[in-house]
Amino acid sequence: MPDRVNDHPILGDTTRKETVNITVDGQKIESKKGEMIAAALFANGIRINRYTIKREEPRGIFCGIGQCTDCAMTVNGKPNVRTCVTPVEEGMVVKTQYGVGEREKNDD
Numbered sequence: 001m002p003d004r005v006n007d008h009p010i011l012g013d014t015t016r017k018e019t020v021n022i023t024v025d026g027q028k029i030e031s032k033k034g035e036m037i038a039a040a041l042f043a044n045g046i047r048i049n050r051y052t053i054k055r056e057e058p059r060g061i062f063c064g065i066g067q068c069t070d071c072a073m074t075v076n077g078k079p080n081v082r083t084c085v086t087p088v089e090e091g092m093v094v095k096t097q098y099g100v101g102e103r104e105k106n107d108d
Helices: 037-043
Strands: 019-024 027-032 072-075 078-082 093-095
Touching: 019 037, 027 037
Parallel strands: 019 093
Antiparallel strands: 019 027, 072 078, 072 093
């Protein structure tokens, strides 16, 4: 997997960690079980999470700790999910968010 730290001085060797598959804007990607959505996206070369409502400017990871909303995306039909603090799950569907996002039909 590109752009990923596999041998960390504290976390150790993560190359053999179990993987899960998620879909991002229609593209299937592999990620490590338990990692945050934003980390999985970054490791797969995806840098844009959303576009602003007024100027339609791209946004991506900024704070990385859930305090800002730059990493917000639509996840499993729910808008405004902070991907830097939300772990991946098998079969998860993630979409780039435009503006404030809207709930998809058939989503409670």
